[in-house]
Amino acid sequence: MNSLYGKTTPSLWPENGVVPLTPQWQESNCALARLLAIHRRALGKAIAVAVEIRRDIDELTPLMAALCRRTCRFCPEPCCISNTVWIDFRDLLFLHLLEEPIPPCQATSGPDDPCPFLSHHGCRLPPRIRPWMCIQYVCPAQRAVLKKRGRPAAASLLGKIERIEKNRVRMEAEVTRRVTRPMRTSPSSSPASSG
Numbered sequence: 001m002n003s004l005y006g007k008t009t010p011s012l013w014p015e016n017g018v019v020p021l022t023p024q025w026q027e028s029n030c031a032l033a034r035l036l037a038i039h040r041r042a043l044g045k046a047i048a049v050a051v052e053i054r055r056d057i058d059e060l061t062p063l064m065a066a067l068c069r070r071t072c073r074f075c076p077e078p079c080c081i082s083n084t085v086w087i088d089f090r091d092l093l094f095l096h097l098l099e100e101p102i103p104p105c106q107a108t109s110g111p112d113d114p115c116p117f118l119s120h121h122g123c124r125l126p127p128r129i130r131p132w133m134c135i136q137y138v139c140p141a142q143r144a145v146l147k148k149r150g151r152p153a154a155a156s157l158l159g160k161i162e163r164i165e166k167n168r169v170r171m172e173a174e175v176t177r178r179v180t181r182p183m184r185t186s187p188s189s190s191p192a193s194s195g
């Protein structure tokens, strides 16, 4: 069900069920969607910050993809297998505020198990909805490539990552401020007098 204020049931990705849905994850996301829908009218600033983050992620994606093309094909220890990653609360806020599809389960896996979104062709998730810790990860091999490209190129890429990081903190702070502030009630919504 979706209200006038926003979606109260999130769209989960992918719709074809390639990655199995986790019911507990779905319930948590429905609860978050309902909470944000209740406060949607007060969340304009948080949504504007999320839009900025999305624009910066869209700019960052081809730069990171170019780095991956240089380094990943022959990587002896791919980070999607060796690193433990997860979708954090800020990732979820970002996706919910923009009504982007939500991954169907958490990205975490056991030690040395690959991430559930990993396929033979790389990550199944569209870049925008990947965990931020994956999007912003620059491994040592990639740092070496950046170093060869020179300081301005490295500073530009790392600067974009830093800006997104700061905006994620701003976005969460803004949501927390709005959601925890007592809601104003209009006189018509006050309890009727029994006298």
Ligand code: SF4
Residues within 6 Å of the ligand: 068, 071, 072, 073, 075, 076, 077, 078, 079, 080, 139, 140, 141, 142
């Ligand atoms: S990003 Fe780095 S660690 Fe990850 S697969 Fe590519 S080369 Fe390997």
Ligand code: SF4
Residues within 6 Å of the ligand: 079, 080, 085, 107, 115, 116, 117, 118, 119, 122, 123, 124, 125, 130, 131, 134
């Ligand atoms: S979500 Fe994608 S990029 Fe992140 S670890 Fe999993 S497969 Fe790799």
